[in-house]
Amino acid sequence: MKCIGVLTSGGDAPGMNAAIRAVVRTGLDNGIRVMGIQRGYSGLINGELFEMDRRSVADTIQRGGTILRTARSKEFKTKEGRKKAVNILKAFGIDGLVVIGGDGSFRGASELAKQDICTIGIPGTIDNDLTYTDYTIGFDTAINTVLDAINKIRDTSTSHGRVSIIEVMGRNCGDIALYAGLAGGAESIIVPEKNYDLNELCKTILEGKIRGKRHNLILLAEGVGGADELAKKVQEITSIDTRATILGHIQRGGSPTCMDRVLASQMGYRAVELLFEGKTSRAIGIKFGKIIDEDIEEALNMPRNFNEKLYQIAMALSY
Known part of the structure; x- marks a missing residue:
């Protein structure tokens, strides 16, 4: 292993820069040249590569986003596009590739592995939707961003006696809503993995009002439906002023938390170790506190396993 490449693909996530930094410096520490690939698989196909040194990743561990930038590539999904990517890697003498991203990025890495390119995947996605690992890079930062928003929205919601519906990211995975909702003391958490009844939700809100509650917070994962539409329905049934807040891409940005920086550093280090050992088509994760x-x-x-116990705890503590 003389030269490796690193790229970030798909949606950006806080901690990606920490992972890039770990890959680059671990590679250099082992006498390996490291090539940075800009704009994911799209940049790979177009030959947007440059050699990285220690200074390339200086002062980046605390930065959100990705210094290598990211993009989605329709061309890479084609056989011809992947052939171009392989030819570029060979032209630059790259023996192994580290891919930082989500499930789509991993599928791309798997396709390259089938064409004799040593590939290692590092999970970088705020959704925490890769089942094989307990946590993905960026998830902890995202839920802390949501928690900060919950704390602020509660202040104004209490002042006006409103119901506040906060829509967070998570099309097929409700982990952001679940973890942030539990930590933020939300009265209701609506996720794709669990069915909810609108009438039961409104009943809970009205019962809370009778008990003297001055606010009501509902965490809604985007995969279930829109916050604006739900707010209208809740207000029609309860006659309580109901407002929707869609946090959107604010969840992707910001300086990564300590947990995300440490996790990214561990995973980046292990990725280079695996390449040095001649391993390929491996996905790095963390289980029970150990890097796997x-x-x-x-x-x-792997089938998706929703944390039923955590959801049960959140519901029990919400009243």
């Missing part, structure tokens, strides 16, 4: 790696295909095909 799984076959990428097996990791992607």
Whole structure:
């Protein structure tokens, strides 16, 4: 292993820069050249590569986003596009590739592995939707961003006696809503993994009002539906002023938390170790506090396990 490449793909996540930094400096520490690939698979196909040194990643561990930038590539999904990518990697003498991203990025890494490119995947996505690992890079920062918003929205919601519906990211995975909702003391948490009844929700809100509650916070994962539409329905039924707040891409930005920086550093270090050992098509994760790696295909095909116990705790503590 003489030269490796690193790229970030798909949605950005806080901590990606910490992972890039770890890959670059671990590689250099082992006498390996490191090439940075800009704009994900799109940049790889277009030959947007440059050699990185220690200074390339100086003063980046605390920065959100990704210094390598990111993009989605339709061309890479084609056989011809992947062939271009392989040819570029060979032209630059790259023996191994570290891919930082979510499930789509991992599928791309798996396809490259089938064409004899050593690939290692590092999970970088705020949704925490990769089952094989307990946590993904960026998740902890995102839920802390949401928690800060919850604390502020509660202040104004209490002042006006309103119901506040906060829509967070999570199309198929409700972890952001679940964790932030529990930590923020939300009265209701609506996630894709659990069915909810509108009438039951409104009943809970009205019962809270009778008990003297001056506000009501509902965390809604975007995969369930829109906050604006739900707010209208809740207000029609309860006659309580109901406002919707859609946090959107604010959840993707910001300086990564300590947990995300440490996790990204551990995973970046392990990625280079695996390449140095001649491993390929591996997905790095964390289980029970230990860094692990799984076959990428097996990791992607693991069934989704929703944390029922955590949801049960959140519901029990919400009243």
